[in-house]
Amino acid sequence: RYLAFGTPFNDQDLISEMVGSPETWPGLLRRKLPAIKNGALYLPHYWTQPKLDARAMTIGSRAFAEGYLLDPMGGGVRPFEEAWIARWTTTAIPSRLTPGDAHEGPAAPSGVVRVMYRDPSLGRTSKSDYSAIVVLDYHEPTETGYVRAASIARRRPQAIVAAHLDLWSTWAPDAHALEDEGAQELALDIYERIAAERGLPTEAVPRRQGTRGVNKVLRIKRLCPLVEFGRLRWDAEG
Numbered sequence: 001r002y003l004a005f006g007t008p009f010n011d012q013d014l015i016s017e018m019v020g021s022p023e024t025w026p027g028l029l030r031r032k033l034p035a036i037k038n039g040a041l042y043l044p045h046y047w048t049q050p051k052l053d054a055r056a057m058t059i060g061s062r063a064f065a066e067g068y069l070l071d072p073m074g075g076g077v078r079p080f081e082e083a084w085i086a087r088w089t090t091t092a093i094p095s096r097l098t099p100g101d102a103h104e105g106p107a108a109p110s111g112v113v114r115v116m117y118r119d120p121s122l123g124r125t126s127k128s129d130y131s132a133i134v135v136l137d138y139h140e141p142t143e144t145g146y147v148r149a150a151s152i153a154r155r156r157p158q159a160i161v162a163a164h165l166d167l168w169s170t171w172a173p174d175a176h177a178l179e180d181e182g183a184q185e186l187a188l189d190i191y192e193r194i195a196a197e198r199g200l201p202t203e204a205v206p207r208r209q210g211t212r213g214v215n216k217v218l219r220i221k222r223l224c225p226l227v228e229f230g231r232l233r234w235d236a237e238g
Contacts, residue, residue: 004018007066007067007070008066008070008071008072009066009072010072011072011073016072018030019032019070032070033070034068034069034070034071035047035052035068035069036052036068036069047068052068055068056068057225057229058225059224059225060224060225060227060228060229061073061228062079062081062224062228063221063224063225079220079221079223079224080223080224080227080228081228084227084228085227085234087230088227088230088232088233088234089233089234089235089236090146090233090234090235090236091235091236091237093137093139093146093148093235094111094112094139094141094142094144111139111140111141112137112138112139112140113137113138113140113174113175114135114136114137114138114148114171114172114173114174115135115136115138115173115174115175115176115177116133116134116135116136116164116167116168116171116173116175116176116177116206117133117134117136117176117177117178117179117209118131118132118133118134118160118164118176118177118178118179118206119131119132119133119178119179120157120160120178120179120187129154130152130153130154131152131153131154131155131160132150132151132152133150133151133152133160133163133164133167134147134149134150134151135147135148135149135150135167135171135173136148143231144230144231144232144233145226145231145232145233146233146234146235147232147233147234147235147238148171148235148238149167149171149235149238150238151163151167157187157190158190158194160187161187161190161191161194162194164176164178164191164206165191165194165195165198165200165204168200168204168206169200169204175207176206176207177206177207177208177209178206178207178208178209179209179211180208180209180210180211188205188206188208191204191205191206192205
């Protein structure tokens, strides 16, 4: 006899198939233990309805359906719904700041802090992985971020640095960084050389931002509730 115990993180993984396909797995005794079933709470002495509602808001509906309802929403590891992004694409940005507006200090008087971040994806050829450079305005009073600009493309290291410095000159962020993963710090030499050629100050060279050992999939999943519930929005004019 065998006992299989697990959480169905994908609608096509082994646990999902064993629980949901009697034809494929005949003779198995199956039991799902979701936090809520037919409107009833499974562990009401601990997971009360208000506590479950708060948890769903914290981790997002997709992760809540996986881990607490044992009902993956389909699509495997797809973290975001296109409808979420469409819902939170807006022109109503608090204290709108235009490209080139420079700030002094860690926070602007308007309560908006502008940051810029680069995911390098340095490759050996022009057909390497996509690199991304994102400019975000963080509105401190509402704890909401607004993506103002995003440059996503396949490109060689020098092209990534040039694009980064172009955006830095245009948007004048309060702080900017590049992902410090693997040998990405080698790009700093390229930054220093191209910034010097353009006559840019030392602030044009980004700092290194470590991932603290958290893998990329988990970091992406952490953004899900921010996207779903409007804590991360997109500038419709960006």
